[in-house]
Amino acid sequence: MSPTAEVNTGLRKTALNAVHRKMGAKMVDFGGWDMPVEYSGLIAEHMAVRTGVGVFDVSHMGDILIRGPQSLPAVQHISMNDASKLQPGQAHYSALLYPEGTFVDDVIVHKLGDNDYLLVINAGTREKDVNWVRQNVREFRCHADNLSDYYTQLAIQGPKAVDVLRKLTNVDLTPIKNYWFTYGTVCGLPNTMIARTGYTGEDGFEIYIPSDEPTSERVWYEVLGAGREFGILPCGLGARNTLRLESKMALYGHEISDTINVWEADLGRYCKMEKGNFIGREALEKAKTAGxxxxxxxxxxxxxxxxxxxxxxxxxxxxxxxxxxxxxxxxxxxxxxxxxxxxxxxxxxxxxxxxxxxxxxxxxxxxxxxxxxxxxxxx
Amino acid sequence: MAFPADYRYTKEHEWIKVDGNQATIGITDYAQNSLGDIVFVELPKVGEELTAGKTFGSVESVKAVSELYAPASGKVVAINESLATAPEKINSDAHGSWMLRIQLKDAGEVSKLLSSDDYDKYVKEEGGQ
Structure with missing residues (x-):
């Protein structure tokens, strides 16, 4: 599964690794990935996203496609939010839980169609999540495919993100609401998934493009080019962390983990106890009574x-x-x-x-x- | 990056510049670059004693904290107050942004520190450049 095959030794690289190095980013080991932590400086990048626009390579995030006639009951079984409420083209924040009501990972569930759900998962927990999902959807008529290596995921974030992306696509972005997505041509690539999601607390989009290096590099530079008039900055994981912290978005291994439950993490609003049974529900019921x-x-x-x-x-x-x-x-x-x-x-x-x-x-x-x-x- | 030839350096990335029997101390450009945006510097008070090799304060960037180690022993005679309100000066001019001035106890301690050439070699090895 080149170009970003998952190997056991050495750091994994996204398709944009050479570009980050060429652009002078400071690189760090993030959950086994060789990722840019900052380019021009964390504070400048953070401020660009709050007041203008920034672009992040978040291709280290994983993607699991659950497909089949029983994909909805499968998703309902393995995640805490109520996926039956999703329309095609809509996404929501959710989490995969252990029977103890603690976290396997947090995820964004996208409803692609009645039989197709895309789960976007964290980088450091990819293998664990994929194995866990496969194991727990076995009783349902569906497949869980790991598509992580097929996408380069770019997050264009900030109040000017919409203005940057507008220059690169034929899609009318205005009607796309927060946590909804659509498909369209972006930088000449047809059927590109465009989601109004992010991890910065700001308006913005995440686009999913093929993970080959030439395409990834071309789109990266086209985004930077389109953003120049808005002062776009390439941003690293340093700013991504401070942006999500200001917005109180959880980070796996910090606010959520296999020892912390949903109530403790204050994520009860994404946990729909009334939707029926799901993994972790029973323990959460008990935990609620216990206080x-x-x-x-x-x-x-x-x-x-x-x-x-x-x-x-x-x-x-x-x-x-x-x-x-x-x-x-x-x-x-x-x-x-x-x-x-x-x-x-x-x-x-x-x-x-x-x-x-x-x-x-x-x-x-x-x-x-x-x-x-x-x-x-x-x- | 060029390290001034008339400074001496520690392996913990402080510099010291001797001026008679006093000396100023700061952190190197290599150190500021690896820390990133500096937001906070914690320094001892005037009159406190530094001991060579021991910590005397800390410097914090948005993403990390780093202890400061005394390149030489001596009493603090002045601190650079401007760093309290503008610690980012260290990012823009690390070798010009002294943190404190000490009265040297033993000038011999300084001559044991790294020269600019040796420090340059040291950081190139450490940074894998």
Whole structure:
């Protein structure tokens, strides 16, 4: 499955790897992938997405196609959101759960047609997800195919994303609502999937194009060319992380994992208990009755200091109450923010907690989330 | 990147520039580049003592924290206050953005540090350039 065959040794590369290197991106090992962490600078890239437009290579994300007459009951069985509510051309946020109600992964489920659902999954969990999905849809008349290597996925994100993409496609983008998708010609490529989705908290699109290097490179440069008048910047995973954190979007291995359940992660609104049985439902029912032991909250540092991933959180009285899952300076908000798990009695907005920043305890406050919400504007 | 020939360097990427029996200390251009956008510098107070090889503060970028190691021992006589409000100066001019000035305890410590040529070789090996 060239050109991005999954091998056991060495880092995996997307079709744009050579382009990232040629453009001077700083590269890092991200979940076994050799990915750009930044180009011109994390803050500049973050601000480009909040105020203009940026483009990300997110081809490391995986894609599983579930196809067959029983694809809907299969998707309903393996994911927590209610896929029966989806129209063709519509997508939603969901998650694959273990019987314990904890996370295999979070996913975007796209309804391509009555018998076809596309699950977009995380890079670091690809094999695990594919194996898990295949195992759990076995009793249904459907196939689960791993299409991950067939697509280069580009995320064009920011308030100007629509203006950039408009120059490259014949599709009328205006009627595409958030979390809907369509197909059309993009950069001369017919039947390209265009989804109004992203991981930045901003308006934007994700396009799925063939993963051969010449096509991937040509489209990458055409997007940059079309975006030049809007100040487009190529963006790396560094900005992707700070953008999703400001918008309180979960990251696998941080806010969600195989030891954290849906209620704790505060993702109950995407979990449709009333839709019927699904993997994890029973445990979640019990967990709900038993009550929460910890819950995800947003913190804002109110004293000098930056709370970071896995820093400990203490009560004002002195005992350790939890841990930060993701923490960083927030480039747009210009505050130091964090997500952390704490017992419910500390989750009230305004509660003061202490974050251990190296040897010092630094004051932080529980704040409402998302930290950042994009301004509403007419289409 | 060029490392000034009249500075000395540590393997932890600090530079020191001797000026009589005092010296200024900062981090190298290689260090700022690998950290990315710097947002916070934590420094000791004037009057505190640094011990060669021991941490004396930290520098934070959006994505990482890095400890600062003293290239030489001595008492802090001044800190660069402007870095508190404009830490990004380190990104734009690492070799010109001193963090603190110390009264050297033993000038001999400095001569044991890396020369600009040796440091240049060291970072090329470390960075695989």
């Amino acid at each position: 929460l032991k910890r819950i995800l909250v947003g913190l804002e540092m109110i004293e000098r200091g930056i709370g970071r991933d896995s820093y400990k959180v203490f009560s004002e009285a002195g005992g350790q109450i939890g841990e930060i899952t993701s923490g960083s300076p927030a480039p747009f908000l210009k505050k130091n923010i964090a997500l952390a798990y704490v017992p419910p009695e500390y989750s009230q907005i305004g509660t003061i907690v202490l974050v251990e920043v190296r040897s010092q305890k630094v004051k932080a406050q529980v704040v409402s989330t998302p930290f950042y919400k994009r301004p509403k504007k007419e289409k």
